[in-house]
Amino acid sequence: MSIDDEILEKFFEQIINKSESPKAGDPGLTLSQLLNSFLEIRPDPIAEIFYNFRTPIGIFRAITTQGMVHSVELIDLDTKGFRSSKPKMPIQAELEAQYKAYFAKKLQRFDLPLAIESLSPFTQKVLNLLRDLPFGETCSYKELAIQAGKPDAARVVGGIMARNSWLIAIPCHRVLTVSGKIGNYSALGGVDTKVWLLRHEGHRIKNDEIVKRK
Structure with missing residues (x-):
């Protein structure tokens, strides 16, 4: 049993005990007081x-x-x-x-402890590869699939991007279609947000494509 499970169990035991007839002169704790007590001892309120x-x-x-x-x-x-x-x-x-x-354009790569351990090994590999893609660079879903060891998994990589829970820290906005199109973006604001981020990183965009640098 985890620490949180033990705390929850104790919390509900107190609620059950409170529902029993209190002793004479003992008003007991209110439900609000019990909840506050629970939040105080819980590791991460x-x-x-x-x-x-x-x-x-x-x-x-x-x-x-x-x-x-x-x-x-x-x-x-x-x-x-x-x-x-x-x-x-x-x-x-x-x-x-x-x-x-x-x-402020002063960070090339995020260095945060992201909780990806519960994801599948392939998903973790894709996300870790993407974390290393530098500010201002892009790749395609196909290229990312090849780097991850599954050349035919471009669609799977696209699904992983759509479910990315760490916006920008894992830069799925840097992943484009194989033809160079911007592609979709699952974050709030959709493609407009993706375009903003790509422009912020120095890209010129025309007709939903990144203009190649000379």
Whole structure:
């Protein structure tokens, strides 16, 4: 049984015990007090797991636990009136610092502890290869499949890109079709967001294609 399972079990035991008739003169704990007690002893309270921060393209939400990043997604394109959350864990401060550096064109590669261990070995291989694709460079789904050892798995690679949970940190926006077309993008804003990121990295785009550098 994990630590969280043990804590949950104790929490619900307290609820069950509370439902029994209290002793005379003993008001017991309210449900709200029990819940607050549970959140205080839980290793990663809900308030610390979700972390929102502002970027030039919108509001991002990261899901973190101590020392690990489970996802980073774009949740809103409108930043008007939004204030970033205050980091509650070192990993959140580091995450936001790296994203700020990326948008300032001062970061070539993200160095964050991403929780990819639960994914299939092939998916992990594809994502790790993509993490090493430098700022300003691109590749095709086909090329990524070949590098991962499965030349015929371009469609599978496309599916992995569509399910990428770490926007920009794993730069699926740098992956194009074999013909050089921009292709699809599953993040909020779709292709417009992908085009913005590619232009941010120095690419010229015309007719949904990257203009080759001379």
